[in-house]
Amino acid sequence: MNAPTPPDHAMDSPGPDDRGMSLGSVPPRVWVGLALLVVAVLFVAQNRDGTEIQILFVSLTAPLWATLTVAVGVGVLIGLLLRPSERRKRKASRK
Numbered sequence: 455m456n457a458p459t460p461p462d463h464a465m466d467s468p469g470p471d472d473r474g475m476s477l478g479s480v481p482p483r484v485w486v487g488l489a490l491l492v493v494a495v496l497f498v499a500q501n502r503d504g505t506e507i508q509i510l511f512v513s514l515t516a517p518l519w520a521t522l523t524v525a526v527g528v529g530v531l532i533g534l535l536l537r538p539s540e541r542r543k544r545k546a547s548r549k
Contacts, residue, residue, distance in 0.1 A: 501519040538546075 498519045505518045
C-alpha cells in the first residue's frame with residue numbers, strides 16, 4: 455500500500471533546520487537602526503563635557519550631548535507642527 459504524499463505547499467515551508475537567521479535575512483531598516491545607535495553612542499561618549507546654557511535670564515549647566523539632543527528634538531517638533539496638514543495636502547492636490 456502506498457503512503458499518502460504531503461501536499462505541495464507543505465514541502466515549501468522551512469524545516470526546523472532552515473529556521474536560523476542569516477545576515478542576508480535582516481531587513482535594511484534594522485541595519486540602519488543599528489548604525490544610528492552606534493553613532494548615537496559615540497556621540498554621547500565624545501560629548502560628555504558640561505556646557506553653560508542661557509535661556510532669557512536663566513543660566514544652567516548641562517552635558518553638551520543633552521543640550522544638542524534637546525535642540526534637535528525642538529527642531530523636529532517645530533518641523534512637525536509647521537508641516538501642511540493632510541487635509542490641506544488633499545485640498546491642494548484637487549486643484
